[in-house]
Amino acid sequence: MFTGDYLRELTDKAITGLGSSSEADRLFVPVRYILSIGGKRLRPVMCLMACNLFSDKIDNAVMPAAGIEVFHNFTLVHDDILDRADIRRGSPTVHARWGADQAILSGDVMAFLATECIGHAPEKVLPQTLKSFNRTAIEVCIGQQLDMDYEKKGVVTTEEYLRMIELKTAVLVAASLKIGAIIGEASEKDQDLLYEFGRSLGMAFQIQDDVLDTYGDTKKFGKKTGNDIVSNKKTYLLVRALETAGGEKLRELRKLIETNDGNAEEKITTVRTIYDELEIRLEAENLAYDYFNRAFRALDQVSVKDERKNELKELAVNLIGRVK
Amino acid sequence: MFTGDYLRELTDKAITGLGSSSEADRLFVPVRYILSIGGKRLRPVMCLMACNLFSDKIDNAVMPAAGIEVFHNFTLVHDDILDRADIRRGSPTVHARWGADQAILSGDVMAFLATECIGHAPEKVLPQTLKSFNRTAIEVCIGQQLDMDYEKKGVVTTEEYLRMIELKTAVLVAASLKIGAIIGEASEKDQDLLYEFGRSLGMAFQIQDDVLDTYGDTKKFGKKTGNDIVSNKKTYLLVRALETAGGEKLRELRKLIETNDGNAEEKITTVRTIYDELEIRLEAENLAYDYFNRAFRALDQVSVKDERKNELKELAVNLIGRVK
Numbered sequence: 001m002f003t004g005d006y007l008r009e010l011t012d013k014a015i016t017g018l019g020s021s022s023e024a025d026r027l028f029v030p031v032r033y034i035l036s037i038g039g040k041r042l043r044p045v046m047c048l049m050a051c052n053l054f055s056d057k058i059d060n061a062v063m064p065a066a067g068i069e070v071f072h073n074f075t076l077v078h079d080d081i082l083d084r085a086d087i088r089r090g091s092p093t094v095h096a097r098w099g100a101d102q103a104i105l106s107g108d109v110m111a112f113l114a115t116e117c118i119g120h121a122p123e124k125v126l127p128q129t130l131k132s133f134n135r136t137a138i139e140v141c142i143g144q145q146l147d148m149d150y151e152k153k154g155v156v157t158t159e160e161y162l163r164m165i166e167l168k169t170a171v172l173v174a175a176s177l178k179i180g181a182i183i184g185e186a187s188e189k190d191q192d193l194l195y196e197f198g199r200s201l202g203m204a205f206q207i208q209d210d211v212l213d214t215y216g217d218t219k220k221f222g223k224k225t226g227n228d229i230v231s232n233k234k235t236y237l238l239v240r241a242l243e244t245a246g247g248e249k250l251r252e253l254r255k256l257i258e259t260n261d262g263n264a265e266e267k268i269t270t271v272r273t274i275y276d277e278l279e280i281r282l283e284a285e286n287l288a289y290d291y292f293n294r295a296f297r298a299l300d301q302v303s304v305k306d307e308r309k310n311e312l313k314e315l316a317v318n319l320i321g322r323v324k
Numbered sequence: 325m326f327t328g329d330y331l332r333e334l335t336d337k338a339i340t341g342l343g344s345s346s347e348a349d350r351l352f353v354p355v356r357y358i359l360s361i362g363g364k365r366l367r368p369v370m371c372l373m374a375c376n377l378f379s380d381k382i383d384n385a386v387m388p389a390a391g392i393e394v395f396h397n398f399t400l401v402h403d404d405i406l407d408r409a410d411i412r413r414g415s416p417t418v419h420a421r422w423g424a425d426q427a428i429l430s431g432d433v434m435a436f437l438a439t440e441c442i443g444h445a446p447e448k449v450l451p452q453t454l455k456s457f458n459r460t461a462i463e464v465c466i467g468q469q470l471d472m473d474y475e476k477k478g479v480v481t482t483e484e485y486l487r488m489i490e491l492k493t494a495v496l497v498a499a500s501l502k503i504g505a506i507i508g509e510a511s512e513k514d515q516d517l518l519y520e521f522g523r524s525l526g527m528a529f530q531i532q533d534d535v536l537d538t539y540g541d542t543k544k545f546g547k548k549t550g551n552d553i554v555s556n557k558k559t560y561l562l563v564r565a566l567e568t569a570g571g572e573k574l575r576e577l578r579k580l581i582e583t584n585d586g587n588a589e590e591k592i593t594t595v596r597t598i599y600d601e602l603e604i605r606l607e608a609e610n611l612a613y614d615y616f617n618r619a620f621r622a623l624d625q626v627s628v629k630d631e632r633k634n635e636l637k638e639l640a641v642n643l644i645g646r647v648k
Contacts, residue, residue: 023487027469078432082425101406101472104428108402109465111435116458123451127443130454134440141433145351148425163347 001311002052004045010058011044014066018113030094030106031113034073038089042319043176044069049312050180050194053304060122061183064129067117068176071133074110075140077103082148111137121183128182136175143167150234161239162203170202186302193298197312200295204320207288210235214272215281226268232257236287237280238271244278292320325635326376328369334382335368338390342437354418354430355437358397362413366643367500368393373636374504374518377628384446385507388453391441392500395457398434399464401427406472435461445507452506460499467491474558485563486527494526510626517622521636524619528644531612534559538596539605550592556581560611561604562595568602616644 019031044065051061079085080093081100087093095103114137121129146164150156177198181191213228214237228235238257245253253274256267275281295316299309343355368389375385403409404417405424411417419427445453470488474480501522505515537552538561552559562581569577577598580591599605619640623633 021466023491024466024469024473026473027466078428081428100424104402104405105465105468105472107432108435109462111432112458112461112465115439115454116462119451119454119458123447126450126454127447130439130443130450134436134443137436138433138440141429141436142345142348142351144429145348148429149348149350167347 001308002048002058004049004311004315007045007048007052007058008041010048010062011041011066011069014062014117015069018066018070018117019109026102027106027109030077030098030102031110033097034077034088034094034110035070037091039069039073041069042315043072043173046173046198046312046315047176047180049315050177050186051184052180053194053302053308053312054181054184054186054190058184060120061180063117063120064133064179064183065176067114067120067133068172068179070110070117071114071137072172074107074114075144077107077110079144081107082144118179121179125182125185129179132175132178132182136171139167139171143169143171155242156234156239158236158239158243161234161236165206165236166199166203169206170199173202173205174198190302190304193302196298197295197302197316200291200298201316201319204288204291204295207236207284207291208320210237211281211284211288214268214275226264229268229271230264232260236284237275240283241271241275241278241280244280245274249274249277288320292316325632326372326382328373328635328639331369331372331376331382332365334372334386335365335390335393338386338441339393342390342394342441343433350426351430351433354401354422354426355434357421358401358412358418358434359394361415363393363397365393366639367396367497370497370522370636370639371500371504373639374501374510375508376504377518377626377632377636378505378508378510378514382508384444385504387441387444388457388503388507389500391438391444391457392496392503394434394441395438395461396496398431398438399468401431401434403468405431406468442503445503449506449509453503456499456502456506460495463491463495467493467495479566480558480563482560482563482567485558485560489530489560490523490527493530494523497526497529498522514626514628517626520622521619521626521640524615524622525640525643528612528615528619531560531608531615532644534561535605535608535612538592538599550588553592553595554588556584560608561599564607565595565599565602565604568604569598573598573601612644616640 015035019028019035021028047065047068048058048061051058076088077094080088081095081103085093086096093103094106098106115133118130118133119126143164143166146160147168150160150164174195175198177194178191181194186194210228213225213235216225218225227233228238232238241253242250253271256271296313299312302309339359343352343359345352371389371392372382372385375382400412401418404412405419405427409417410420417427418430422430439457442454442457443450467488467490470484471492474484474488498519499522501518502515505518510518534552537549537559540549542549551557552562556562565577566574577595580586580595620637623636626633
C-alpha cells in the first residue's frame with residue numbers, strides 16, 4: 001500500500017505540470033498560484049487511496065485525482081469572489097490579487113483543465129468516471145447556490161443546512177473516493193460504499209469545522225476562532241440554536257445577529273454562552289461522531305482485506321481527530 | 325440528409341430538457357433564460373450536419389451538439405460580465421438581470437452541464453470527443469484572455485488579432501464540426517478537414533462581423549452600426565488601420581480613440597473616412613473571402629459524395645452571404 005505522503009507527492013507532481021500556455025500566461029499565473037498556496041490535497045489522496053484498495057496499479061488514477069483537486073480549487077477561486085473573501089490559506093485570494101474579472105476567467109479555465117485531467121481515466125472506465133465527476137460538479141454548484149440563498153434567508157432549518165453542506169462539501173469527497181474505486185475497477189457495491197464513506201466523512205468534517213471555528217484552539221485550528229459568529233454565518237451551531245432557543249434567549253440571539261455594530265469579542269462570548277446553555281456544541285459533536293461512525297461502517301463493508309484499509313482509516317482519523 | 329431547420333429543432337428539444345433542479349431553481353432560471361433568448365444554434369446544427377455527412381444515424385450526436393451550445397452560452401454569460409455588457413440578443417444579459425454573483429455561478433454550472441452533454445457521446449468515441457471538447461474549451465478561455473489583454477494594450481498586431489479571434493471564436497466552430505465527424509465515425513483526415521472548414525469559416529465570420537459593425541445595414545445586421553468605433557474596440561479594421569496609417573492620419577486616429585468625449589456620430593463618420601482612405605474595408609472583405617474560400621476547399625476534400633455536403637454549404641453561404 002502506498003502512504004498518504006507518497007500519494008500527496010504524486011498529486012503535487014501531476015499538478016505542477018498543469019496550466020501553462022506560452023500565449024496567455026496571465027490566464028495561468030493565478031491558476032498555478034491557487035494550486036501552489038497549500039491545501040492538504042485531501043481529495044486526490046483519498047481518490048488514490050480508494051484506487052489502491054483494489055489495485056496496486058494506481059498510475060491510471062493520478063491525473064483524474066489531480067483533476068479533482070483542480071476542480072476543488074476552481075470552486076475556491078469563484079466562491080471567494082462571491083463571499084468577498086480576501087484571504088485564503090493565509091494568502092491573498094485570486095480576486096484580491098488580480099481582480100474579479102481575472103478570477104472569473106482563470107477559474108473558468110480551471111473547470112476545463114479539471115475535466116481534461118478526468119479525461120485521462122482509462123477508456124474502459126471513462127464513461128463512469130466522467131459521469132460521476134460531472135454529476136458531482138453540478139451538485140457542488142447547487143450547494144453553493146443554496147449557501148448563497150440561505151445567507152439571505154431568515155430561517156434555515158437543520159435539514160436544509162445539512163443538505164447544503166452535503167452538496168457543497170461532502171459529495172466531492174464522496175466522488176473522489178468513488179472515482180478512485182471506479183478506476184481501481186471495484187464492484188459497483190464497493191464504489192457505493194466508498195461514496196458513502198466519503199459523504200459521511202465530509203459531513204462529519206464540515207460540522208466539526210463549524211464547531212472548531214467557534215470553540216477551536218486558535219493555534220491548532222490555524223485560524224482565529226469566532227469568525228463565523230462575528231460574520232453571522234449560518235453554521236450548524238447557529239441554525240440549531242435558532243431552532244432550539246425560545247423566549248428571551250431567541251430574542252437575544254436574533255438581536256445579536258441582526259446588528260453588526262457591537263464589540264466583536266463581546267458578541268463571540270455572548271453567542272458562545274447561548275450555545276453552551278442550549279448544549280449546541282455537544283449536539284454538533286455528537287452529530288459529527290454519528291457521521292464519522294457511519295463512514296467507518298461503510299468502509300468496514302468494503303470487500304477488501306482490512307489491512308488494505310489502514311491508510312484510509314488513518315487519514316480519516318487524522319482529519320476528524322482534530323476536534324479533541 | 326436532414327435539413328438545418330430539422331436539426332435546429334432537434335437541438336432545441338435537447339436543450340429544453342437541460343438545467344433544472346427542484347432544489348435550487350435560482351441557479352437554473354438564468355441558465356434556461358440565456359438558452360432561450362435566441363441564438364441561431366449555429367454550432368450544434370453544424371455538429372449534426374458534420375455527423376450527417378458520414379452517417380444517417382445522428383441521434384448519438386444530439387446531446388454532444390447541445391453540449392456545445394450550452395458551452396457557447398456559458399462563455400457568453402461570463403464574457404458579458406467581463407465586458408460589462410447589459411444587452412445580448414435584444415434582452416438583458418444574465419448579470420444585468422440577476423447580478424454578477426448569480427451570473428458567475430449559473431455560468432459555472434453550465435460548464436458542467438455542457439460536459440455532461442458531451443459525456444453522452446458513444447463510448448467508442450467518447451475519449452476523442454471529450455479531448456477535442458476540453459482542448460477547445462481551454463483555447464476559448466485563452467482567446468478571451470487575449471481579448472482582455474489586447475483591450476488594455478496600446479499596439480496589437482494583425483497577427484495577434486487574428487490569433488485572438490481564432491481562439492475566441494473560430495476553434496469552437498471548428499470543434500463543433502470535428503466532434504460531429506468523430507461521432508459520425510469519419511476518418512481522422514476527414515475530421516481534420518472539417519475542423520479546418522470550421523476554423524476558416526469562423527475566421528471569415530468574425531472578420532465580416534467587424535466589417536458589418538462599421539458598414540452594415542442596420543436593418544439587415546440587426547444591431548446599430550458603429551458601436552465598435554464608439555467603444556474603441558480593437559477590431560480587425562482598427563488594428564489594420566493603426567498598422568497601416570502614417571503621419572497625420574495616424575495621429576488623428578490615435579487622438580480619436582484616446583478621447584471619449586466627442587460626438588458619437590461624428591466619431592463614427594471620421595473613423596469610417598479614415599478606414600475608407602486606407603482601403604481597410606476592402607482589405608478586410610478580401611481576407612474574409614480568402615478564409616471563406618479556404619473553408620470551401622477543405623470541405624471539397626472531405627471524402628463523401630458532393631450532394632451530402634449541400635446542407636453545410638448552404639449554411640456557410642447564408643452565414644457569410646450576409647455581407648453583400
